[in-house]
Amino acid sequence: MGGAPLLRLARVTKAYGDVVAVRDLSLDIPANEFFALLGPSGCGKTTLMRLIAGFETPDDGRIYLDGQDITDLPPHLRSINMMFQSYALFPHMSVAQNIAFGLKQEGRPRQEIASRVEDMLRLVQMVGLGERRPDQLSGGQRQRVALARALIKRPKLLLLDEPLAALDRKLRHDTQFELMQAQRETGTSFVVVTHDQDEAMVMAHRMAVMRAGAIDQIGAPREVYEEPATRHVAGFVGETNFFEGRVIQYMPGGVAIETSKGLKLEAFCQQHPAIGAKVTISIRPENLRLSAPGVFSSNGSAGEILDQVFREGLSSFRVKLDTGDLVHVRKSVSEGGAQHARGERVFVSFAPEHARALLT
Amino acid sequence: MKRGLTSAHLAILAAGFAFLYVPIALVVLYSFNASRLVTVWGGFSTQWYVSLFANEQLLQAASISFRVALASAALSTVLGTCAAFALQRFGRFPARTLFSGMLYAPLVMPEVIIGLALLLLFVGLGIDRGFWTIVIGHTTLGLCFVAVVVQARLAGFDRSLEEAAQDLGASPARTFRSITLPLIAPAMAAGFLLAFTISLDDFVIASFTSGPGSTTLPMRIYSQVRLGLTPEINAISTLLIGIVGLSLLAATAINRLKAPSAR
Numbered sequence: 222m223g224g225a226p227l228l229r230l231a232r233v234t235k236a237y238g239d240v241v242a243v244r245d246l247s248l249d250i251p252a253n254e255f256f257a258l259l260g261p262s263g264c265g266k267t268t269l270m271r272l273i274a275g276f277e278t279p280d281d282g283r284i285y286l287d288g289q290d291i292t293d294l295p296p297h298l299r300s301i302n303m304m305f306q307s308y309a310l311f312p313h314m315s316v317a318q319n320i321a322f323g324l325k326q327e328g329r330p331r332q333e334i335a336s337r338v339e340d341m342l343r344l345v346q347m348v349g350l351g352e353r354r355p356d357q358l359s360g361g362q363r364q365r366v367a368l369a370r371a372l373i374k375r376p377k378l379l380l381l382d383e384p385l386a387a388l389d390r391k392l393r394h395d396t397q398f399e400l401m402q403a404q405r406e407t408g409t410s411f412v413v414v415t416h417d418q419d420e421a422m423v424m425a426h427r428m429a430v431m432r433a434g435a436i437d438q439i440g441a442p443r444e445v446y447e448e449p450a451t452r453h454v455a456g457f458v459g460e461t462n463f464f465e466g467r468v469i470q471y472m473p474g475g476v477a478i479e480t481s482k483g484l485k486l487e488a489f490c491q492q493h494p495a496i497g498a499k500v501t502i503s504i505r506p507e508n509l510r511l512s513a514p515g516v517f518s519s520n521g522s523a524g525e526i527l528d529q530v531f532r533e534g535l536s537s538f539r540v541k542l543d544t545g546d547l548v549h550v551r552k553s554v555s556e557g558g559a560q561h562a563r564g565e566r567v568f569v570s571f572a573p574e575h576a577r578a579l580l581t
Numbered sequence: 582m583k584r585g586l587t588s589a590h591l592a593i594l595a596a597g598f599a600f601l602y603v604p605i606a607l608v609v610l611y612s613f614n615a616s617r618l619v620t621v622w623g624g625f626s627t628q629w630y631v632s633l634f635a636n637e638q639l640l641q642a643a644s645i646s647f648r649v650a651l652a653s654a655a656l657s658t659v660l661g662t663c664a665a666f667a668l669q670r671f672g673r674f675p676a677r678t679l680f681s682g683m684l685y686a687p688l689v690m691p692e693v694i695i696g697l698a699l700l701l702l703f704v705g706l707g708i709d710r711g712f713w714t715i716v717i718g719h720t721t722l723g724l725c726f727v728a729v730v731v732q733a734r735l736a737g738f739d740r741s742l743e744e745a746a747q748d749l750g751a752s753p754a755r756t757f758r759s760i761t762l763p764l765i766a767p768a769m770a771a772g773f774l775l776a777f778t779i780s781l782d783d784f785v786i787a788s789f790t791s792g793p794g795s796t797t798l799p800m801r802i803y804s805q806v807r808l809g810l811t812p813e814i815n816a817i818s819t820l821l822i823g824i825v826g827l828s829l830l831a832a833t834a835i836n837r838l839k840a841p842s843a844r
Contacts, residue, residue: 274744295747297747297756302749303745305741307739307741309744313764323750326749326755
């Protein structure tokens with residue numbers, strides 16, 4: 222990516238009284254990217270979005286759009302638009318009037334407004350529904366009107382606040398792909414704020430995982446999933462198993478730890494913890510092996526199958542290790558060998574390169 | 582159990598409505614009485630409505646009452662809406678609780694005391710009492726009704742609608758005009774009609790704050806009744822009941838019909 226990023230946040234801080242919502246945060250977003258801000262509620266992602274939109278002013282730091290400092294610009298002068306979580310459709314206006322609102326503020330000629338509204342209705346597959354009132358629409362239709370209204374000014378950046386939260390499960394799935402398509406067709410950078418890691422994983426080119434007003438990790442979804450930088454990221458993005466312990470030995474490319482229950486485990490590690498330092502090993506359920514007792518004997522523990530759940534082509538097992546730890550193991554049914562009876566004795570183990578030892 | 586109303590229910594309902602409305606119904610009924618004697622039914626007639634429109638004094642009082650009601654309702658709507666915004670939007674400002682209490686005090690304070698207080702004020706300031714002093718007096722009462730109705734609407738107002746408008750390029754002033762105002766307009770209209778009817782049928786405050794040549798309709802009715810009840814009074818009362826009733830119906834309908842779900 223050459224040149225300046227589309228959006229740059231430079232050391233932005235925002236506090237409400239004693240509560241610091243965003244702390245010394247820097248972030249670059251290039252043009253034509255689908256970016257997700259992911260984090261639990263209260264992590265500061267909503268505040269960050271309101272700072273970008275201009276509804277809040279940072280206590281410290283600057284915000285740049287296309288190289289221009291917009292920190293002190295009021296929202297109506299920023300070429301950033303936002304899709305609100307509640308959609309915020311104007312109830313006293315028709316669908317077409319809602320969509321046209323942004324262009325009307327620009328004082329565009331009536332014919333241009335009409336034809337661009339038609340274009341947007343086509344983009345969101347709402348042709349012929351322009352005369353409806355918002356309260357005559359279904360949830361999914363409202364969402365699409367809100368999207369059309371926010372896109373009609375061809376903003377450089379579109380902010381989407383929990384865009385799928387108000388939709389039911391089935392609709393959410395389809396809408397994800399519609400949003401991705403809208404992003405591709407318009408070339409606008411989308412910044413989606415969400416607490417749902419599935420949404421971020423499916424839609425985003427890159428995602429930032431936030432915690433306590435700061436970004437823990439930025440990267441492509443797969444990278445974040447496979448190489449989590451912190452324990453929080455590993456636990457928040459996807460399912461995982463944790464083993465806590467102290468470093469007892471350095472291994473090639475990793476460390477060996479001993480848990481409080483005496484289990485010795487090896488894992489890949491990108492950092493350099495001291496001997497005796499507290500670390501957490503994260504191992505994804507699909508990277509755990511289940512074998513008959515006696516086949517493997519290292520980097521794992523014997524245990525007993527507690528139960529099995531079948532879902533979407535995958536078998537999920539809960540295994541109670543002899544150390545007392547409970548782990549989740551996931552196996553693809555088509556791979557075979559995914560049959561284990563309740564109460565069966567197994568050996569649970571993993572390859573060190575599949576696990577990550579994390580310091581924080 | 583039988584569905585719907587049993588005869589016992591109907592009887593209780595009828596008794597309740599009778600208690601409330603029989604006196605008013607009698608006024609309306611006797612306004613169509615052909616007899617000059619107020620308590621004797623002498624057949625149907627609309628002659629008192631005809632002679633009403635020849636009664637110069639009553640017509641003049643009615644005209645003053647209407648103009649006072651329009652002016653004070655307009656003033657109440659502006660001031661009451663401002664007060665509602667202050668209470669609902671400005672967060673916690675110093676003495677907010679006091680302001681809120683003072684604003685709504687006229688709702689429960691005896692009108693005699695409000696009237697007396699205003700009289701003392703106008704006399705103390707050396708203001709000649711007349712049309713505008715009644716308007717001011719009625720506005721003190723009307724604006725709290727407007728404030729109550731508008732504040733309720735603002736409390737249920739989704740602020741993200743205003744943010745969305747600004748986000749789409751509307752300045753704060755345009756946002757107020759094209760989003761906020763249309764959405765609270767029904768409440769303002771309902772408040773206006775409430776203030777209008779309150780002013781129209783007020784007797785106490787008006788009699789304290791009026792001066793020579795600014796006698797309102799309720800005051801004129803009262804002074805005529807003291808000289809003896811005439812069917813003309815019944816006729817003008819019937820008209821007044823009709824106007825007040827229709828205004829209140831309209832206020833309710835406006836507040837309900839044009840209330841789009843503020844989601």
